[in-house]
Amino acid sequence: RRPKGFPPGPTPLPVLGNLLNLSLSNPMKDFQRLAERYGPVYSLFIGPNPAIILNGVKAIKEALVERSSEFSGRPQDLLVNTMTQGKGVILADYGLRWKEHRRFALMTLRNFGLGKQSMEERIRAELHYLMEPLDECIGGTMNPQLLFHNGASNIICQVLFGKRFDYNDPFIKEIIHLYTENAKIANGPWAMLYDTIPMIRNLPLPFTQCFRNVARCQELGNSLLKEHLDTHRPGQPRDFLDCYLDELDKRGDDGSTFALDQLMMFSLDLHFAGTDTTSNTLLTGLLYLMTHPDIQEACQKEIDRELEGKEQASFDDRNHMPYMQAVIHEIQRVANTVPLSVFHSTTKDTQLLGFSIPKGTMVIPNLTSVLNEEGQWKFPAEFNPENFLNEKGDFEKPEAFMPFSTGPRMCLGEGLARMELFLILVTLLRRYKFTWPVDAGEPDYIPVFGVTLTPKPYRIALTLHPAEEP
Numbered sequence: 001r002r003p004k005g006f007p008p009g010p011t012p013l014p015v016l017g018n019l020l021n022l023s024l025s026n027p028m029k030d031f032q033r034l035a036e037r038y039g040p041v042y043s044l045f046i047g048p049n050p051a052i053i054l055n056g057v058k059a060i061k062e063a064l065v066e067r068s069s070e071f072s073g074r075p076q077d078l079l080v081n082t083m084t085q086g087k088g089v090i091l092a093d094y095g096l097r098w099k100e101h102r103r104f105a106l107m108t109l110r111n112f113g114l115g116k117q118s119m120e121e122r123i124r125a126e127l128h129y130l131m132e133p134l135d136e137c138i139g140g141t142m143n144p145q146l147l148f149h150n151g152a153s154n155i156i157c158q159v160l161f162g163k164r165f166d167y168n169d170p171f172i173k174e175i176i177h178l179y180t181e182n183a184k185i186a187n188g189p190w191a192m193l194y195d196t197i198p199m200i201r202n203l204p205l206p207f208t209q210c211f212r213n214v215a216r217c218q219e220l221g222n223s224l225l226k227e228h229l230d231t232h233r234p235g236q237p238r239d240f241l242d243c244y245l246d247e248l249d250k251r252g253d254d255g256s257t258f259a260l261d262q263l264m265m266f267s268l269d270l271h272f273a274g275t276d277t278t279s280n281t282l283l284t285g286l287l288y289l290m291t292h293p294d295i296q297e298a299c300q301k302e303i304d305r306e307l308e309g310k311e312q313a314s315f316d317d318r319n320h321m322p323y324m325q326a327v328i329h330e331i332q333r334v335a336n337t338v339p340l341s342v343f344h345s346t347t348k349d350t351q352l353l354g355f356s357i358p359k360g361t362m363v364i365p366n367l368t369s370v371l372n373e374e375g376q377w378k379f380p381a382e383f384n385p386e387n388f389l390n391e392k393g394d395f396e397k398p399e400a401f402m403p404f405s406t407g408p409r410m411c412l413g414e415g416l417a418r419m420e421l422f423l424i425l426v427t428l429l430r431r432y433k434f435t436w437p438v439d440a441g442e443p444d445y446i447p448v449f450g451v452t453l454t455p456k457p458y459r460i461a462l463t464l465h466p467a468e469e470p
């Protein structure tokens, strides 16, 4: 039964709640249909537990920004919580552990490579490796599926663990496979069943695969941690792991939330979040650029003009490349990489758009609804950089651009992700011309659903961009 004053929604069934109102494999269309019927804030029952779904920029901003302290919790009783064993930062509830770890992550990432200069160097160095397999394919075709995962993973790996891995190294191959599989399981049909029907949780059903995957990620990560524990010199941090070990020394037992048993899941959180997001955005970008050659050419014209005589692109170049900026933002808008954000929960009894929302209610910010919202975009249903250009051709970012979410829980890797997207796309478009292979049939833009949206596998055909031809 809905609490008094709670947002409306379809009638729940005993035990199953509103499970039958949603497609288990991809509920996105159902979420949209229900918003059309019940309005921007409506409710569903995940088994016995009430949840609210926020749609559109007004509802999401009012909750996550204006009432941020009331809407910045995380649910603690889902499959993903069992997966991460209550550790790490992404799923930490609103409170001291989250606050201390988020602040530490932002500060350390900034000092340790997210500081503009050195991070740019790392991304450029990785680009060199990223372009090797592409160079080998000039005049032919290839599937770029793993390439961007490898690149993005290595960039964050260097910050966290102080090293990069060859793209054929068993570590990177296995960990990326485990991450991508878990990103699909975590929002998939078995996760919905696990969250809805607590009595099935101890049964040997397919969701147990994600627990085995996490255990294996930890095993892989622990060997890196052990190396660090053996070689760490206090006060001389080489990377994120060392910084955390220093922090542990510094804090002793001052009652803080820092603890050695937090460190592995914390690092895996950052590694996973930094891998499966940027890479899927890049994959979507390439898909759209190949199938919109006029947009690709307009990018290349601006790149050739603005970078003329420069050996390589720098992140500051974006300030005089409005078209490229608009294209990258449009890629992020259509990629909609984290379609339902990460679920939030209310930290106390609160109000939203006239509804009463009790403490502990699960909150699903439907970012998809904002990135496609009628009235917020000039061309919500097209791939069109004009969405980010004003009549003078200057870059302009509408307030509905929130692929990183908004409020205090907003993505903490935004700075890194934006730098990666700009430097990688500009460098690749400067060197190559990407085309849709003639024998590839019609492009399929409908992504595979999960915590992250992933384009279906496709091939690219590439030649050297004319300016790069010998």
Ligand code: HEM
Pocket (backbone or CB within 6 Å): 089, 090, 091, 092, 102, 156, 269, 270, 271, 273, 274, 275, 277, 278, 281, 337, 338, 341, 342, 343, 403, 404, 405, 406, 408, 409, 410, 411, 412, 413, 414, 416, 417
């Ligand atoms: C295009 C790339 C990316 C997109 C679209 C993206 C999107 C998001 C979204 C939607 C959230 C949920 C925010 C919320 O709960 O309201 C999030 C959280 C998070 N992201 Fe990202 N992200 C990206 C890249 C990265 C990178 C590169 C990192 C690595 C440093 C990262 C680390 C995190 C972390 C740690 C959180 C949890 C923050 C918290 O709970 O306080 N993300 N991201």
